[in-house]
Amino acid sequence: MNVAEAPPADASGRGAAFTGPTGGEELTVVEPLIFERSRPGRRAVRFPRSSDAARERSAGQPELPSTVLRAAAPRLPEVSELELLRHFNRLAHLNQAIDLNFYPLGSCTMKYNPKVNEWAAALPALAESHPLDPEAVSQGSLELMWLLSELLKEISGFPAISLQPAAGAHGELTGMLMTRAYHRANGEGEQRRKVLVPDSAHGTNPATATMVGYETVTIRSNERGGIDLEALRAALGPDVAALMITNPSTLGIFEDQIDQVVEAVKAAGAIAYMDGANLNAILGRFRPGESGFDVMHFNLHKTFSTPHGGGGPGAGPVGVSERLEPFLPAPMPVLAAGIADEVRANARAGRSTPDARFAMDWDRPHSIGKVRSYFGNFGMFVRAYTYIRSNGDDGLRTISEDAVLAANYLRVRLHDVYDLPYDRLSKHEVVFSGRRQKREHGVTTLDIAKAILDHGIHPPTIYFPLIVEEALMVEPTETESLETLDVFINVMRDIAEQAVTEPEALKRAPTTTPVGRLDEAAAARRPDLRYRFGDVTDAPAADTRERRRAAATRNAPRT
Amino acid sequence: MTYSPHTDPDRERMLEAIGAATVDDLFADIPTSVRASDWDLPAPLTEQEVRTELARLAGRNRMPEVSFLGAGVYRHLIPAVVGEVIGRPEFATAYTPYQPEVSQGTLQSIYEFQSLICELTGMEVATASHYDGATATAEAALMACRLTRRSIIAVSAGVNPDYRRVLGTYCSGPGIEVVTVPIDLAEDGSGTTDLARAAEALGPDVACLVAAQPNFYGQVEPMAELADAAHAAGALLVAVVEPTSLAILQAPGDYGADLVAAEGQPLGVPMSFGGPYVGLMAAPMASVRQMPGRLVGATRDAAGRRGYVLTLQAREQHIRREKAASNICTNQALMALAATAYLSAVGPTGLREVAELSMTQARHLAAALEDAGLAERRFGGAYFAEVTMRLPDAARRHAALVEQGIVAGHLPERDDPALRDTVLLAATELTTDDDIARLVDALEAIR
């Protein structure tokens, strides 16, 4: 796309040339890019000048060689602070969000993100602390991490935990690396090459297995939507490293043979991994650590309310059983001096324990090492800790009860108009199928989702899990009122009706959103992934760049 | 305190519609043998009680009055407007933009982010971000293995030790070997990657050389020569860069870097005791299909409006599953937005000012210590905004200064015993002349 020094969008928003996928066409611009607002010489933030003394004193130090200096300044935007703020505020207006409207994305747990969590994370002593500050000055941060660890262990039933992974998938990677370390320590590293996953698994599970060097074997689900126990037993053997299973499953259904599943896995000498994405359904009802699981990752940005941020950051701590504990990432926050029970009791009562001292323990000889820099997404620990303390034992139990109530309420109020592939008790989410609408009226789940957009509601998750045709996964969470749920029910019933009476209207949806359906094929065929300033094309300017690119193209493998 | 709005009448209504007597009935499918036993968790707290608790914990931290600590995370000014932007609930409480029609705010801001990272690094495509600089570096190195179909990675000892640890962990999965190329540790040596040893290490099975600019010890590396050495062996150069330095230092794309990784924390992201941060990765367009992570692309809708979508998704885990290049699902969207707002707020002139002020104060600091006879530079050669100084009895003096509220940088000896009795001191635009004077006075007092 060559947007040569494009004239600014006028009030009508026209004027942006688009020579990419469709070739030389002028498009309506909804909100100009920050680069299109830029004007030479404009500035927002200014900095002081260095003092004369500083400049004099520094003059004797080595100069940067001219060969390492940049040729031309980077073309960052030049805008005033007001223009910057208006730009991002207007972009914000184009988004749906939990803070505006119902957002029932299955498997994502789009619950309310409490603002007191934000207040806590912004406390200067927490937000402005450097991870390498001496432990002596970081006792508050270390205590918070220790207390959060203790709480998550108690919630899940695991005796040990690492807060280090930065996201759920990262937690999966950590869990599987520990699995491999465990088998290697037992002399079975070479023989155990396979990881079993149900056919309803989230894509991160097999992707993680591959990253760790394992082969993925898929186990079918039975007609009740649970993992097929016979198929699992047949697949288990001395060459299996682990089973990765989500519970409740991605169908929103509790694996009611989970005790037998875990027993079979462990009897075969394999590790039982639980994907904890759906923990919101079972707080206080099922504790994987006391049910035989070896490892589980938490999603702090799902169950524990830390904001999704448009796609991150999250945090993915992993709880582990005793046999995996030696392999946890280093370092870990530990209570170096003091009695754990006393510290916990004091914290519960809002008191510090004067003689308690916390430290980072690096002395972990069997650790898999580090999976990221420093200690983890501390800012999310603060939020999650605040959330868990706010809710307390009763509140956490209520979360799952209300989440499960809401999902089942939606199930019974919609199962006459949308097919329910597995007509069973739901947990925190319910998976419908749009196959009736597709087969009888040619209306796909995609069309249904786009129609929901016109009602100001974010659609549920679509086309996942893969084992359900035209899947529609709805997770209301516990923070939505009955009125909101009833509005959603009416919208879904109206759309089901429209699928019969005027399907073409659904196929044109959405019509009230800032943009309509976008040409994703064009975006992938002729990718335009960055703004082109007037004089930049993809043709390399320097000889070395040409050689490097030629080498890269030559080496591009078949996948 | 619970955030559920449901009253008991609400719950009754739902139970009645479902046809269940009590909520316990909805958990009847959990086998009895695995039903949770009682847990021991604290009672709920009201808002004022939970604020007291968090204030208690915050109060147990002793914020340094003066700090020269860098070592990969830097204390920069975060303009107030950046906080305003990322505090917008439409950005903070939205999900991944899988429904683009109602996510143009997130999508367009990611496109702007990708564009800015390309501009800073001189590369053709940048991802929507990774967890942090360490994982971005590891993912870039693994990408180099896929591109070259080789299975050894050479990494300079000048790369952040934490990044090297993470690289080792990531390589243990697919069984990729990591070899370390030493830096010149001679007293008054360059403190940069030993070119001769690099050439030795770059055998026919080496996919890439990973080197940092500036390196962990603040020294400016001969990146163009390292690129040449890598290319001569048919390997790629993975450049790990510090983003504010790119206002002054050459863009990696211009010195022959094939892949770029970086920690974006200095660009408007709070230090927050280690995270959340934002990892940057950039590459040539020809290798885009081997890049892990999200990508946003421009397109149009049927009515002729410009719009943005997640694209090239067929690389990612939700489609490729076990054939995906990486399992990464999240990006660090809100922190990437912070970086986008920061770079727009400071602009090219501001970023240059930040870099120049940081450099001036680092030089001022080194000169002040040298003039007072308190410390000397450990290495010869140019440095950017961080400098390794020889300081006798460094660990003890460092601890003594901490008691006075002064953090005299980082102690490299923790990671490398060969650097005992040195301190790694960083300066930024927030480092004042008074800060430097205080450090000098404090060291004088315990001479």
Added chain:
Amino acid sequence: MSYPDDLAYSREHEWVRVDGARATIGITSYAADELGDIVFVELPEVGAALSQFAVFGVVESVKAVSDLYAPISGEVVEVNDALRESPELLNADPFGEGWVARVELADRGELQALLDADAYAAETS
């Protein structure tokens, strides 16, 4: 649904058109429809040796990725470079302009393992 009857078909939805000592191969309209809008094709290199039913390339759509399985063994003598710029040809004309590669046939006996148009139509209904 009927398919061109001058072609042989594999169960993995590839087709073969024999032309003397050579054959042209491609993917069927069924495969193209299942994939949706195709955005990228990874073609084999000229000179590569294809082995019947082994993976020889990849086709990518907006929502899916699929391996290409060679319907017949042989050495690649030509690939359809037009697919690099216009992968949508696979959707528009999978049996004609959307051909993928031409090979020098290794073993005509392998054709026995393939289906004719009617059998393939029965498989895909």
